[in-house]
Amino acid sequence: EVQLVETGGGLVQPGKSLKLTCATSGFTFSTAWMHWVRQSPEKRLEWIARIKDKSNNYATDYVESVKGRFTISRDDSKSSVYLQMNSLKEEDTATYYCTTFDFWGPGTMVTVSS
Amino acid sequence: DIVMTQAPLSVSVTPGESASISCRSSKSLLHSNGITYVYWYLQKPGKSPQLLIYRMSNLASGVPDRFSGSGSETDFTLKISRVEAEDVGIYYCGQLLENPLTFGSGTKLEIK
Numbered sequence: 001e002v003q004l005v006e007t008g009g010g011l012v013q014p015g016k017s018l019k020l021t022c023a024t025s026g027f028t029f030s031t032a033w034m035h036w037v038r039q040s041p042e043k044r045l046e047w048i049a050r051i052k053d054k055s056n057n058y059a060t061d062y063v064e065s066v067k068g069r070f071t072i073s074r075d076d077s078k079s080s081v082y083l084q085m086n087s088l089k090e091e092d093t094a095t096y097y098c099t100t101f102d103f104w105g106p107g108t109m110v111t112v113s114s
Numbered sequence: 115d116i117v118m119t120q121a122p123l124s125v126s127v128t129p130g131e132s133a134s135i136s137c138r139s140s141k142s143l144l145h146s147n148g149i150t151y152v153y154w155y156l157q158k159p160g161k162s163p164q165l166l167i168y169r170m171s172n173l174a175s176g177v178p179d180r181f182s183g184s185g186s187e188t189d190f191t192l193k194i195s196r197v198e199a200e201d202v203g204i205y206y207c208g209q210l211l212e213n214p215l216t217f218g219s220g221t222k223l224e225i226k
Contacts, residue, residue, distance in 0.1 A: 035215075045163070045206055047215035063214045097162055101153065101210060102174070104162040 002026035002103045006096060009108030012088055020083040022098030022105055029079035035101060036072060036083045038094035049083065088112045116141045116209050120218030127197045128226045135192045135221045137207035142187040151211035154183055154192045158203040167192065199225055
């Protein structure tokens with residue numbers, strides 16, 4: 001059974017940092033391209049980052065609104081993908097999903113507020 | 115960025131009847147490899163999105179064949195035949211052709 005489980009969300013002040021973790025199992029993680037997608041409180045879905053596999057040099061890409069602030073990374077030995085979020089803004093408040101686009105985790109909620 | 119425009123915003127359906135949801139992209143989603151990279155997802159209340167249709171017309175594993183996808187290079191339709199109570203939720207189309215990957219704003223399906 002494929003599983004993706006996100007952790008690390010919570011309440012954080014503007015300007016602070018947070019790191020999300022997505023632990024996976026049930027599929028060949030090492031060859032999967034992994035993504036982070038967030039959903040605003042208004043239910044809008046926004047793709048924010050992707051990391052390719054080793055054969056594609058772990059290439060990363062980001063939506064413009066998070067470039068320079070967020071970093072996606074992976075550890076194939078742990079079948080996990082991460083999202084380091086720095087300089088958080090109130091508009092980053094959302095539920096963050098880890099996904100292969102075939103499968104999605106249950107999400108972790110991030111609230112940025114003073 | 116490719117804009118995905120969905121309609122209607124919401125739809126109310128009697129159980130057993132059909133429903134159609136439209137999605138239009140601002141650019142052709144047909145790749146040179148012949149694949150059209152439009153996907154459909156259903157987000158049931160309190161859950162994460164689940165894949166229904168991939169590459170415009172392919173039914174995802176475990177999805178009832180009451181769901182079907184069709185379209186052209188820029189206009190796409192998700193059809194749900196014989197709607198059931200378990201089909202309630204928000205339906206999203208998304209394009210996986212090029213970054214940034216983008217989604218429609220969603221269509222909420224309710225049961226009458």
